[in-house]
Amino acid sequence: MTPAVQPDPGQSERxxxxxxxxxxxxxxxxxxxxxxxxxxxxxxxxxxxIGADGPSTDFLIEMTTALSQYQRFPPATGALGHYRWFLSRRSEPPRRSWRRRRKPPRAWKIGLDVLDAPGGFFRAERTGYGTDREELIDNLAASRGIVFLFDPIRESKDGDAFAYLHGVLAELAGRMLADDEFGDGMLPHYLAVCVTKFDELRVLETAEKLSLLTPDPDDPYRFPRVDDADAEELFEALSAVSAGGNADMVLPALKQFFRPERIKFFVTSSIGFYLDPLRGVFDPDDFQNLVPEATGTAGGAQNPHDPHGPRAVSGNRFRIRGQAHPINVMEPMLWLGQRLSSGDGDAGKAGG
Amino acid sequence: MTGSSRLRETLAEAVAELAGPRRLTVIEVAGEGVVAFDLHRDEAGTPRGRGRTVVHWADQKSGASSWARQAVTDAVPDGSTLIVVDSSPGGRQAREAMEWMRDVHPQVPAFVLASGLRVKTLLREVVADEPLRRSYELVVLKRHPVTARLEFTCRPLFTVEARRGDSLTFTVRCEPSDDRGTVFAVAAWQDRYPALLSVQTAKVPPGPYEVTAELERPGRVRFPSLPEFTGNDRTWAELVASVPSRLASPAGPAHLICAVEISGTGAQVRERLRRIGQVIAVMPGGPESPLRMSLIAYGAHSYQRGTAEEPVDVAAWHTSRVNTQYALERLEGRIGERGVSQGYAGAAMLEDMLAEVAGRLPAGGGERTVLLTVGECPPHPPRAHRSEILPCPRRIDWKQQVRRLEQHPGLTFGAICDQPSERADPVWSRLGRSGLAHLDAVDVRKLGAGLGLTASEAQPLPFPLIEVP
Structure with a gap:
């Protein structure tokens, strides 16, 4: 077995x-x-x-504990956080054969330098922005994989996804494409577009109306899923109900700067659906995994799904009702990691 | 048959044929000029008409043809039935006018009236003699014997084919009215559609009355047994709006169920309980009182793993006022010790409470029942809902429970909500459909009277009341 990566809290492992x-x-x-x-x-x-440095390890422990044990949402990002993790695939022990001893498969280790920026950074005015914005563009330029979260619930209320997108895209393109380093004039990143909040009734209903829900025969909980091949269709349908009316510009804007073959859509949910422990399977009549908390209850977080929340909920703080069952959260990461480590993402050279 | 008899008969037939937009025009060539009568039926089915002199002989300088043409053209609407009558004593202008009209309208019946008779008089007699084309009824109120709810209804007066002079006598009860008196309104019915015929007001002292109604003519009903009528200066909408929803009459068995939400802040819950205490205190509650009371507390569902939730607590059921007050004190004490119900913050187990009440009420009713709900939160839906409120763990459908209670004979909904009605969840309008008060500004006496539980100090009733057998 390959020894586990031992991050040194004092030294970042690049x-x-x-x-x-x-x-x-x-x-x-x-x-x-x-x-x-x-x-x-x-x-x-x-x-x-696996955390690659002390803060990243602490963050991993803290967030995992909050979400799984205390059923709380991690507090929203207030400052630029740069977490360095490894997505590690342990090697399987070699199977013994009477003929010959097999060579153990190679362990995988994909670096995940995850830049967790507060959303406001992405929309800051170009002129007069601070160093945080600079660092953000720097990191986007240095990264070769991007997870783009599209929140359809927020979009239906605020309609500002395009506003957050296009300024940064233009700046990023200006930075990276000015000297035609990448040949075809396209950004070199792999882009995982994640339609979030799949556990929300409105998102689930839209997917159902479009007949995009598919059962996963391997899932003992029978949670509904949207196949990755259908995720773009759901994205387009949800974009059509944008409050700002310009969410339908998001996809063309992405395709204008990223190579279409490097874009993949996912329908995701960080907390997943509620699972009644007694039933043990998904209940279409009772699947919401958010519970509002009364005013003054410690540890809650602003409803990450709906800034306005259900009526009559004082304080607008929520916790997770049951166990979190993340849906399609690791898949975008694995896809990005595999793309990047497969060689064709080498420093993002055009055609690479 | 004389000329006047034939004319009367022709006019009666023409009036009888009036319907909808049809009109009748009678041109009378009289001694002083040409008089045109225009008749139609109003929306109550009563023939209405007016006559006006369209040509004065004294004003005419030109020849007969020009003024006669003008008069007929102006006075006869398109499609109107036309009858021409010569009541003049003679004279060149009248003769020329009749000749001209015979030439222009050769098919129109033309009559000659004997000297001294006038079309106006004949038309009045014809209209007054006409049998009713619609039934006439008196607008009254009836009070539901169980709920005390007041409803508009009609007391039949005259049926179709009734004629002038017909009369009948019946009994109504007049409650105290305001200073403008009691309204005696007559409606004319055609099929299922009423039209207001007359609205008269009389100042009558409260009490039962033997009322005689007499058909003076179509369109006019007299009530000779009542004091003199005065004019009515209120619109029908104002009159209808002035009728209270109930005529309070605490007599008879009744059951007040107070259901209180015990989740929220401690101050909120204490205030709700205090209001319930006030409501109970103003209810008639002596040993002989036929009013029974119940007290139910409901809190919040718990969606916390490993935390059991408190079920709906029936603290008192169908008992005396004193016992209910004891139960309220115990509930207050318990909340003081243990605190308010903890759990889901956006809704309460209102649907469980409704199901509990519906399950406890005896089938068939038998007594007036008032469900007074005091709280703020909406219920939980039976399944995942766009409100994002989590479904009731027991999958109780609150709408189904409300419908079940609405069908219970004699049940009335009242509510006291923490929020004013414009900010309250819509469910509270339904729970307080017969009386919805704001927790901060509730007049418990007025609320009790509105729900038919206590007598109101001043409850003027603008319409007469009939007893429902």
Missing amino acids: SDHSIAIWGAPGSGKTTFLAALNIALILKKGPWRV
């Missing part, structure tokens, strides 16, 4: 690739990150998240 998470405020970036570790644990697969 990875080859970094992945940035991009999304409007309240789109659930922090929760998404926290859910990643839970998703990998629940999967019981070979993948693990």
